[in-house]
Amino acid sequence: MSFSLSKDINPSSVFIERKANVIGRFDPLYFRPDLVALEKKVRSVAKHQLRDFVRSMVGGATPSTKEAETHYTGRHDGIPFIRVQNLSTTGRLNLEDCKFITRSTHEGLLRRSRLKGGELLVKITGVGRMAVASVVPDDFDGNINQHMVAIRTENTASSEALASYLNLDIAERLASRRSTGGTRPALDYPALLSIPVVLDVRIPELMRRAVDSYKLKLAEASRLLETIDDLLLDDLTIRREPERQHTIENRIFFRNLTELSGGRFDPIAAQEKRRTLEGSIRSAHYPVAPLRQVVSFSKVLVDRIDEGDTYVGLENINGETGEYVATTEKESVGTAIRFKSGQILFPKLRPYLNKTHLAAFSGVASTEFHTFTAQRADAKYLTAFLRSKVIVGITTLLMTGNTLPRLQTSDIEQLPIPIPPVVVQKRICEQIDRIRAKAFALRDRANTELRQAKRDIEALIIGKGVSA
Structure with a gap:
């Protein structure tokens, strides 16, 4: 007695195997x-x-x-x-x-x-x-x-x-x-x-060429993304101060006690670079408000990842683009924070990695993020500004702790945020979207060409008449 399957069935999903082969x-x-x-x-x-x-x-x-x-x-x-x-x-x-x-x-x-x-x-x-x-x-x-x-x-x-x-x-x-x-x-x-393993002497050189071409296109995409910072700061009339030389003289400074009252006393947070960065924001054309007046913070803690929930850790956010990147699925957590689509995830840990993310879906995240909702500014505009070099420069100087450097909530709440008119915010967002679209298209092209190069190599080594 024999069995046969309908030709309409996907043979990769439903198939019959002889017992002798199992x-x-x-x-x-x-x-x-x-x-x-x-x-x-x-x-x-x-x-x-x-x-x-x-x-x-x-x-x-x-x-x-x-x-x-x-x-x-x-x-x-x-x-x-x-x-x-x-x-x-x-x-x-x-x-x-x-x-x-x-x-x-x-x-x-x-x-x-x-x-x-x-x-x-x-x-x-x-x-x-x-x-x-x-x-x-x-x-x-x-x-x-x-x-x-x-x-x-x-x-x-x-x-x-x-x-x-x-x-x-x-x-x-x-x-x-x-x-x-x-x-x-x-x-x-x-x-x-x-x-x-098929070892063909041609494979490494062919892969090297394909990867070099791939890297060049990614580098070009990165250069495009870097222009976002200049566009953003120019539109906000925020000046860029030249980097001071890292000399002993430039590292020594004085502060009056009145300047430190009610704030931080450590020299890293009080150094001139932070004052310069914050001063450039405050001297710009538009009104400035502390972050706590621009957003509403939320902190809904959970102790598990429910079925259907997507977990977002710091490792899931691309530091260059702010995009969510899926990695190994996390199965459980001790404590996590719930977020909603449209909220901003802002990192407490290692701010220099630039992991600020505008959520496109709801889920749960690491407690190393703050979650907040934009109130007085467009969420996309606010995310772009929080990802700018001027804010990353400030937050890097506000970190505390050597092993796991973090930001204190009080410091995050005081971050200066320029609030231009809505029409200006929208224009900035549209310009940023165009740059990102070009960069992502270039990146997609690089990925497509690399995949094709790999398929060509596969055909070369296992194609008809080709020996290893």
Whole structure:
């Protein structure tokens, strides 16, 4: 007796597999016909598995945030702590949103996972793309968390060739086929090492050219986005003061006691740069009000993430654009803050990362954000101003704490906000929207061209008549 399925059924969703072929694994995903066919095609040209290139392999760990003062620190004296979001399908590390650990933690608790130049880092757990790979730069001092492994290969060239291959879509599909777990998929070490590898000498150079072109377009998009600050400050008639030289003379200053009464007494907050920045805002053409008079703050705390809720942490906000970026799904929280669409999320922690975000949906966020609703200003305009270099410059000088530098609520409430007429706010927003649209179009083009380059490479290495 035999069974057959209707031709109208999607064969990747509903299919029949012979019992004799079900060996070792029993999950349906592993036996999807398209993945089985892909594996067969790749194996027909692959002479190796990933294990053939591994000289040593080590996983990482994450220090407890309950002992943050012991384990974590700032950029200026810390060791880069590489997380999944720092890996990139370009094969190069992205350190724009990087955490830092103390040297004592790096050399003590996490000494096993200290990185060496030329090592291959591969993602092994978490939602989204599996087996994302990046190569550790030469002379790089860093460490990793438990969601990736560091692989020591024969040399940097081998790691780069493997990263170029693993970041192709065909390799990612083979890696995902081997993963297990529903909520948080994972690749165990045997599964990772069993991935078939096609090493074609042409791949690294082709990928290098594609990535260089991709980076150039992203750099051009970044230059466009940087013009937003000039446009905003020009329209608000806020002058930009030249940066003072970092000399001993310029770092020494005096303040009258009356200038400090009722405020901060620490020298960082009282230095001349902050006075200059705030003075440039107050001397502009439009009236200025403290932030607390421009917005209404809200603080609705929750102790769980409900089904359907999107969680927003600092790591979910792109510091360059303020966009929300989905990362590994967070399953639970101790405490979070609820926000609504149209509200502004303003960071308390490390303001120099510029994580201010205008919410386009409702959800829950890290308590490292303040949430407020614009009252006396357009929300989009206010978000743009809070993301400007002049505000980031002020807030950076208002941080307190060395390990986890934060802003005090009272300092945030006093931030000076220019309030131009509504028509001016709208004009500024329209100009910003046009610049962002051009930059995002350029970025989308870069992503499209990189994806096409990868497809061309895939066709080259597993196409008909091509051998590895």
